[in-house]
Amino acid sequence: MLPSQISIAPSIHRSIDDRSAVWPIAMDDDRSDRLSLNLITSHDLSVSKVRPRPGAGGSLKFEKSDQSTTTTTIAEPSLTLGLPCSTDAGYAAGPSYSSSPPPRDHSMTPSLAGGHAKGEIVADEVEELLDGAGARKKLRLTKEQSALLEDKFKEHATLNPKQKEALAKQLKLRPRQVEVWFQNRRARTKTKKTEVELEFLKKWCGTLREENRRLRSELNELKSMQPPPPAMCPTCKKVDSSVSGGGHVAAAKYCYPFAHHSSAACT
DNA sequence: TACGTCAACATGGAAA
């Protein structure tokens, strides 16, 4: 639930109805290209991160989707934010927040891990502040939306900005959602392809194993055949050195008759 | 309640 007015700091009150504002924030590490808040969307607002400055903070820009209003920047370099905290389960929404936020566990979000100096807020805390419930809402795409997305994906697995914008408009989604869907869809496709390839390789491996077993068996069979007597010249009693490779089988096949020397040379 | 799915997110790297 979005309160009609959020108390950002004792001295700063900005009505959401302004529909456009830039709030400076402090972030430990800022790699994300953009940031979106579901709640804001439900109020016909979009949120983007403006000129993030890792370590030094950034700002959150709130705009109306039709961009009809101008952006207002709050001058303070950082904000003192009081987050709602009425229960152990999470933050409760309220008209203004004056209590301090409870310690939060950021262990699962490395980029946001670590303490924040007083007067600093991080993106997800802004999200929770605006959300009130403190929970990420799970959007489920409708069948129609999924079908259209699938159709478009069949046409091309990636979208250019224009296509993304058009598709988002058509689906009544934010372009970011379309983008995320395509990213996830590509990932799913790749996973599926990998699984298929794995199955193929498993079968191929089985075939090769069987072939290997058969060949080894055949080799053993041949090896077990009676070896021929040493290839020795019956006249000079020399072992025939012209026969390369040696081995019983080779000898049996190729050593007779003795061709390495003429009878004349055999002395 | 365990588990699978999937939208959303975080992050690093490549390309422009």
Place this chain on the structure above:
DNA sequence: TTTCCATGTTGACGTA
């Protein structure tokens, strides 16, 4: 520097 993508992860949600 910015944008896009691949990849791994998180957490909400549906279902057996």
